[in-house]
Amino acid sequence: MIQYLINHVRLQHRIYASFIAATIVIVAIILITYAVFARIDRDLRDFIFSSKQSRIDLQLTAQVAELHRLSLTFTYEGHRSAAEQVTHSYQNLMQQIDQTLQQNSPSVKTILTTIKHRLESYYMAFEQLKQQRDLRQQLINVEFRNNASNVEALINQLLENSSNSLAVQLEIKSILNTLLLVEKNVFRYLDSLDASYITAAQHNLNHVVDRLNALNQTENSSHATIHQALHKLDQYQRSYIKAVQHMRGYLYLINVVMAAEAYEINFQSKKLSSLIVSEMRSKEESIRNSQAEALSILVMSASLLLSLLIVLSYSIGQSISIPIMRLTETFRQLTNGSGNAKIFSYPVVDEISQLSQAAAAFRDKNTQTEKLLTRSIQLTQALEKNRLALERSNDELEQFVYTVSHDLKAPLVTSMGFIGIIRKLADQGKYDQAIQKLDKVTSSIERMGQLTSDLLELSRIGRIDVDMKKIDLNILLKQLAHSQQEQLQSAGLQFIVQSRLPVIVGNESRILQLFENIVSNAIKYARNPEQAPVLEIGSIIEQDYHLIYCKDNGPGIELAFQQKVFALFYRLDKQPEGTGIGLAIAKKVMRSHGGDIWIESTGGKGTTFWLKFPIVNEQAKEAKYDL
């Protein structure tokens, strides 16, 4: 992923992406939190609502009880205001139920709907009750009374018409009394609701009818009135029977129909209440569950999102920091001048890739600088080498000049000094002595000539001797022995050359001069009071060099002088023969052949000159010359 980001997404976009991702995650967490809490809040509201509703049975029961009480009041007392209150309470209840219906669970709704229907039935029954009660009132108050008075009036009329017979009059009065009993019994019924009064009233009425019929037989004159009375009696009877039936009707309604409805409402309310309570329990459980669930969802989703964010921001961060760290490392190396610092390439064109390009440019410059520096160091080294060589050469030259000036002045001083003496002797007239002294002057000048030629020889070494070739030392030394035979014999020096000497590369005349100097040195100094002087030349191989030894049995050279003897004009004693240049020449020759010369000697036991020549392969390398 990190690699993908580095390779495919621009730096800026990566940074934006991390911000956007963070924002999205935060917003998501906020939204989830909101949703979770909204849900819990909703559940809680539901729960609170339910808890408010849980005692709905008490409210409803109380209200229904009141409703029924009002209905009963109206039924038995006939108070209009009670009926109005019933209507009012009913409407109130319906309104409450409708409101409650809007926000409840299906099972609660079902019960509420049942309650509602029950209440509607109840109220319809009540409407019916009102109607029937009104009808009964109408019947009793108007029809019944009218009929009663009509019948009474007719019977009174009958009484007036039939005044001729006392018996008849008594009979009519009796009928009238019986008739009044009817009325009385009906009202007794209405008061007591005891049906036996109606039976009695009925009996009374039948009695009246029977007696009127009987009277009709006897009283011919009153036929019409009796007939009329009978007819009215029938109406009279009908009116109270109707009243009774209506009354029974509405009593049935209130006591049976409406009571059952009211009871059912109460029962359903209780059921509703327990349902709500049980729903509350399950809601409580579900709230608890959903809270736990919500919380775990919240925690899980938040941690998931956060870990996603962490991974994402880590990736993006790494995708930003890795190239930057790499670049930092690269630049650190680059500032240290590295020319091979590792530079990663990035395919996406962004700041990182531009920096990488810059680093690459930097690296190229470093490489160039490095090259230049190397070159500069090389040049400086070469320059230093040359300078040192020059210095050395200058020193040598100075030394040379100094030595030359000193040693060349010495014969001059000598000759001039003796000339002064000669002059003085001549002035004193001591001519013999003066002439004697002339020899001194002559030898001094001769010596100067020798010095001059030796110096010339020294100065030639390394400057003119470019003619390098293979030299077989066996042959060279054989020739040398031959040419020096005379001197060797006169000095009595035994010259031993070991066989199998190496072939070296060098300038033949110089090498020869070298060995001549060694031999002449030996002749000069190798004097042994006990034995005949011997000079032995041999060779050994050590590492890349041939080491040639020239060993005499002379007095040897003390350690203190072993270096000095190679200096120009240095002499170990004041032998007249030496100029002090021979060993200086030898040193210079060896140096010019890439080798060296040194002395190994223990006082009194002879001197060994060691000559070191580099071993040269078949293809003779060109000897390097120091200036």
Added chain:
Amino acid sequence: MDRRTFILQSGTIASAAMTSLAFPGIAKAYNRKPTIKVVGTHVTLQESIRLQAEKDLGIAIEFYPGGDAEVLLKASTDPFSFDVYEQWSDSIKVLWMANAIQPIDIRKLSYWEEINGLSKNGRLTDTAPIGLGDSPHKLLYLQPDGSLGSTVSGHVSFLPYVHNTDSFGYNSAVIPQAIPYQTESWGWLLDERYHGKVAIVNAPTIGIFDMALAAQARGLMTFNDMGNMSREEIDTLFDIMIAKKRQGHFRGVWTSVPHSVELMASGEVILSSLFSPAASQLNGMGIPCVYAAPKEGYRAWQGVMCLSRASQGERREAAYAFMNWWLSGWPGAFIARQGYYISNPQRSKTFMSQAEWDYWYDGKPATSALQGTDGNISVREGDIRTGGSYTKRFEHVAIWNTVMATYEYSLMKWNEFVLS
């Protein structure tokens, strides 16, 4: 299974009562054919019956079914609202007193002689006891003094036709099935074991007897005459009932057959006074409902057909024809398939299969599955009607549905009971 469904449905009482007070344009229904208006309950005012009657008689018949109290009110206060009134014998007293009906001339009743002794003498067999209360025969004949009595005369107040015995039903999955006429008892209605799961029909003229039979069976009280309770007896009975109800013994009262079915089916109620169609229906639903044959006897009812005082001339003739038609066989067979009995069963027998007769009347196992009037199988092969044969059932009548003199008082006590 639409038998006697709305027998006491209160909602219907109310709605139908509104229209009952002013029948809409009944007179206008007159045309060539004589038209009769029949007011009654859903038990007998069935459309199949009306159509069959119209077809058989060539007259127009209008049915005005309603609840018990409603139709009684209508009939007793407005004789012009009907020609024929079909209800129960317990409404006869009211109608007669209200002068709403006219005596029926026996000579005009074609099948009078075939009508069995139950309604004429109060019992089917000579040895059977006569049920308490207003046994139909006590209200049958018109007496010379204009009252009704059992003394035979030429006129009757009603034509007896459909009748049945009622008891209670219980869920045999909960209450172990007991032995009919021996261990099954009205006393169960007050049995502590069924606390909270008992229901009673919400009809004082019926329910009061169920409770009275129960109280007596449990030895809680006795009655001088259960069919004619005094106010004191009523007070004692309701004291018992109300106390029981306050203890939570009763789930409640039911106001219609579907309501009773619903209560039993839901398990809220395991024991309830029931009408037989409810028991059939519950069994059809898979609820093992046993319709009890209480050892104390049944509460019986007698269907009556009355002639309106206002019905005269052609309409009265048509009404007579309709009443005669009811006993002509087909309707009896039809109603038998709904579990009801007819007063002249032999004439109906020819309209029934042997299997039907055996099952419905003879108390024998059904030799084949039997169809109800709706065409569905209502009786499975091998089923036996609880309570036994027609005769056996009507030999065990404890009491007849009766409107007592204390009716109004019982209403008020009923209110107290229901709401306690």
Added chain:
Amino acid sequence: MTYEHRDLLLIEDSDEHAELALFYISEYRPDIHVIRLADGGVAMDYLESVSNLTKPLPWLCLLDLQLPKYDGHEILSVIKSDSILIKMPVVVFTTSAAKKDISRSISHHANSFITKPMGADGYGKAIHSILSYWELNQHSLISLG
């Protein structure tokens, strides 16, 4: 005028130069006893015997620089680092006129640095001057007792 016995240490490898010096010394002050030492090694031996008091401390030392075995600078540093020998004035008498030799000799506490003259009369005059100068110098009072 009585002449004290005076030893002059002539350290000179060149026989010719030594002869020249002896000639003029004997001409000018025949009483001075010249002890000529021909190379560095002999000189060192002699000086050592002076140092260990087996030989008397010379009055003056003429010291050539170019010598076999040990050169004049080495001998000078030995003399000037020895508590006995230091009392002996050392006149560096050499053919060299190189600054290097002069500064080195002075820093090694040479009492004089005289270049051997080239002219015919120069050598005699130089010897004469040296001897006259050191004759005037009173150093012998402490060095010779």
